[in-house]
Every structure is written in C-alpha cells, then in structure tokens.
Amino acid sequence: TETNGAKHFELEATAGETVFKPGRATATWGFNGSHLGPTIRARRGDDLRFTIRNHLDETTSVHWHGAHLPPEADGGPHQAIEPHGTWEPEWTVDQPATMLWYHPHPHGNTARHVYRGLAGLILIDDDAGDGLNLPREYGVDDVPLIVQDKNFDGDGQLEENDTFMSAVGIVGKEILVNGTYGPYFEASTRKLRLRILNGSNSRLYNFAFSDLREFSVIGSDGGLLAEPHRTDRIILSPAERTDIVVDLEPGETIQLQSLPVDIDFGFVYNRSHGMDDHLDVLEIRAADELSDSPDLPGSLTEIESLSAAAATAERSFRLSGMSTINGESMDMNRIDFGARVDTVEQWTVRNGNEFTHNFHVHDVQFQVASIDGEAPPPPLAGWKDTVLLVPGRDYRLLMRFSQYTDPDFPYMYHCHILKHEDSGMMGQFVVL
Numbered sequence: 432t433e434t435n436g437a438k439h440f441e442l443e444a445t446a447g448e449t450v451f452k453p454g455r456a457t458a459t460w461g462f463n464g465s466h467l468g469p470t471i472r473a474r475r476g477d478d479l480r481f482t483i484r485n486h487l488d489e490t491t492s493v494h495w496h497g498a499h500l501p502p503e504a505d506g507g508p509h510q511a512i513e514p515h516g517t518w519e520p521e522w523t524v525d526q527p528a529t530m531l532w533y534h535p536h537p538h539g540n541t542a543r544h545v546y547r548g549l550a551g552l553i554l555i556d557d558d559a560g561d562g563l564n565l566p567r568e569y570g571v572d573d574v575p576l577i578v579q580d581k582n583f584d585g586d587g588q589l590e591e592n593d594t595f596m597s598a599v600g601i602v603g604k605e606i607l608v609n610g611t612y613g614p615y616f617e618a619s620t621r622k623l624r625l626r627i628l629n630g631s632n633s634r635l636y637n638f639a640f641s642d643l644r645e646f647s648v649i650g651s652d653g654g655l656l657a658e659p660h661r662t663d664r665i666i667l668s669p670a671e672r673t674d675i676v677v678d679l680e681p682g683e684t685i686q687l688q689s690l691p692v693d694i695d696f697g698f699v700y701n702r703s704h705g706m707d708d709h710l711d712v713l714e715i716r717a718a719d720e721l722s723d724s725p726d727l728p729g730s731l732t733e734i735e736s737l738s739a740a741a742a743t744a745e746r747s748f749r750l751s752g753m754s755t756i757n758g759e760s761m762d763m764n765r766i767d768f769g770a771r772v773d774t775v776e777q778w779t780v781r782n783g784n785e786f787t788h789n790f791h792v793h794d795v796q797f798q799v800a801s802i803d804g805e806a807p808p809p810p811l812a813g814w815k816d817t818v819l820l821v822p823g824r825d826y827r828l829l830m831r832f833s834q835y836t837d838p839d840f841p842y843m844y845h846c847h848i849l850k851h852e853d854s855g856m857m858g859q860f861v862v863l
C-alpha cells in the first residue's frame with residue numbers, strides 16, 4: 432500500500448506446509464504464505480516502510496541483503512524480532528536498479544531459517560534502467576530465479592542435518608527454483624532475461640545452458656555492468672546474483688543447468704560439497720512463435736571506478752577454519768573497527784583454507800579491484816556485495832560508505848556459507 436508517498440509492505444513470518452512433490456506435504460516457513468516471500472518492487476527515491484510480524488515460536492530477523500540503508504534498518508542480529516513481535520524498519524532507496532534479496536539473520540540460526548524457506552526478492556528500478564530497452568516484463572521476459580538446494584527425508588520433510596563429510600553444512604541433492612520442484616518456464620519472447628539468486632546455504636553453482644550456448648551477462652549483485660559480457664557459464668556462490676539474457680529459438684526446449692565447479696578444493700571437499708555435481712536447474716520451453724525482442728544495448732551504464740590510490744584505510748581479513756576471521760569469532764558485543772564515511776577503503780580478503788568461503792559486506796556495494804594482482808573477470812567488474820574467495824588468493828575490494836553514520840549501531844561482514852556465518856565467521860563495524 433502507499434501512504435503519504437511512502438510504500439508500505441507487510442511481511443508475516445509464518446510456519447506452514449508446502450507440497451513440493453505430489454502427495455507429500457513438507458513443513459516449511461515463509462513470509463505471507465508457507466514458503467518464500469513476495470517480491471518487493473521499489474524505485475530509486477522511494478520511501479519504504481515495512482511492518483514485519485513474527486508468528487513463529489522462535490526469534491528471527493529480516494535483513495535486506497545488498498541494500499544501502501541506515502544500520503537500524505539493516506535487520507542483522509541486533510534487530511531480533513521476538514516470537515509474536517513486530518519490527519518496522521524504513522529507509523529511502525538510493526542505489527542503482529538491481530535485484531536484492533531479504534532473509535533472516537538471527538544470531539546463530541540463519542542457516543535453519545533460510546533453509547526452511549524464509550527468503551524473498553527485492554527488485555529496484557531506476558530511470559536509467561528504464562531508458563535502456565532491456566527485457567523488463569516481470570514473469571514474461573524478465574524472470575527472477577531463486578535457486579536453492581534441499582534434501583528431503585523418507586517422510587518428505589526437510590533434512591536439516593549437515594551433509595556427511597561436509598564442512599559447509601547442508602548440501603542439497605534436489606534443486607528448487609522459486610520454491611518449485613521440477614520447474615519449467617514457458618517462454619514467449621526471443622530474448623529471455625533471467626535474474627538469478629544463489630539462495631542456497633552453501634552450494635556453489637556453475638550456471639550454463641544444456642547446449643553450452645553463449646549468453647550475455649548484463650548485471651551483478653548491485654546493478655548493471657558497464658557493458659554486456661558474452662560467456663557460456665557463470666559461477667555464483669551463496670547470496671550472489673547475476674542478471675543474464677539468453678536468445679531462444681521458436682519451439683526449442685533447453686535446460687538451465689549447473690556444471691561441475693572448476694575450482695580445486697581438494698578431492699574430499701569437491702565431492703562432499705557438491706562441486707562435481709551436474710544438475711538440471713530449470714527447463715525452458717520456447718513457444719512455437721516468439722515475439723521479437725530489441726537488441727541489447729552495447730553499453731549499459733557508467734560505473735565510477737573507485738581508485739586504490741585514493742584509499743585512506745587499508746584492512747585485511749583472513750577467513751579460516753569454519754568460524755573465524757583474523758582468528759576471532761563473532762562477538763555481539765565487540766565492534767571490530769570504525770570506517771570513515773565518504774572515504775575509500777581498501778579491504779584485502781583471503782580464504783586461508785580449502786573450505787568454501789565467500790565474503791559479504793552489509794550496507795555497501797564494493798568493487799573487486801584485483802584478484803592476486805590481476806584485474807577481475809568481467810562478471811566481477813561491476814558492483815558486488817558478495818564475492819567468492821578462491822582459496823589462497825588475495826581479493827582487493829574497494830568501497831565507500833556514505834550517508835549513514837552511527838558510532839554504536841554496527842553493520843556486519845561475514846562468510847555467506849550460512850553454517851560458517853552461524854559458527855561465528857562474522858565481524859561488525861560501524862560507520863563514523
């Protein structure tokens with residue numbers, strides 16, 4: 432609803448049942464329904480207000496992943512919503528068009544809450560994006576995909592124990608897209624835009640089409656890339672998003688798949704973390720007649736490139752084991768540092784072991800300036816809020832915090848393998 436120029440959304444976290452496989456009801460959680468949550472659509476400049484009610488019998492929270500907002504609205508572990516409690520955050524959207532997502536972030540329990548089904552999307556539009564003539568009819572030629580993996584037990588219930596030999600928690604064998612088992616999409620246009628979220632707790636995906644056709648990557652976590660990038664595959668770690676456009680032929684059926692992930696984590700972890708898996712994700716059935724789509728523009732947006740030379744603070748972060756950053760685990764009462772508003776910071780982040788880790792920072796979209804001194808590949812050259820850390824490499828990230836300062840209320844940075852986040856691979860900073 433819209434009141435006094437503010438857009439008001441209500442989210443009700445509830446327990447319920449969902450039928451994934453015919454004839455079986457699975458206990459799940461969702462927002463405004465039994466599984467997942469509504470897509471929130473907003474424009475740059477909108478004032479957003481939320482009323483979030485927790486009907487579960489345990490404490491949760493709702494974090495707006497990738498959003499630039501004041502710390503009190505961020506929804507991290509300090510904004511717990513008690514059972515039967517209500518939380519009413521608000522902020523003004525001030526970031527480029529992109530797809531963000533929301534999910535719980537309760538201290539130590541994020542993995543279970545997300546896995547049970549608490550997650551949803553936020554689509555942000557802006558004038559620059561509208562002017563581009565990209566596919567943008569929601570559910571027709573602009574289709575968001577929440578990709579998640581689950582394990583079901585013999586009774587059709589979600590298997591919540593860590594996968595055997597796993598150092599990353601649950602690795603699911605069954606893939607759901609937008610909460611649907613065995614999903615397909617009936618396409619009616621020549622160009623199909625897919626905005627993909629890796630909404631899984633720990634699995635990496637290497638997305639590609641069944642015939643290895645090329646597609647165009649047009650956006651990353653925080654907005655459009657400067658120009659479309661042609662490739663035939665793209666890896667996403669948990670919480671990362673990509674925005675791609677694929678060309679279809681009338682009458683054809685193709686599969687969006689996940690290929691084995693070509694990163695060597697060692698034999699044991701490649702296998703137990705699903706890196707060797709070849710999975711079907713979504714069947715795409717093109718109609719016998721497809722309506723024409725405009726050509727993609729040669730250039731999409733201008734990205735101001737942050738300069739390492741201008742960085743006034745340098746910090747380094749080493750993720751190791753399953754629960755520490757720089758040798759320390761998350762402590763709700765410890766603020767790790769203060770970042771200065773409106774200055775460029777350079778963070779060097781390194782995965783210190785062979786487990787899967789990635790790195791996510793709240794409030795800001797950063798740039799990957801280099802990976803082991805080399806320029807990042809094009810899909811990582813735009814705005815990012817989460818980046819996969821290939822073991823043993825130095826990722827140099829540049830970022831600038833703006834607008835919201837608070838000496839006491841922290842934002843988080845952490846590994847987005849939810850088991851690791853819950854085990855303490857997380858720290859807190861304030862913006863001063």
Ligand code: C2O
Pocket residue numbers: 494496534536670791793843845847
């Ligand atoms: Cu998507 Cu702090 O998380």
Ligand code: CU
Pocket residue numbers: 494495496497791792793794
């Ligand atoms: Cu986040």
Ligand code: CU
Pocket residue numbers: 750753786787788789846847848851852856
């Ligand atoms: Cu990790």
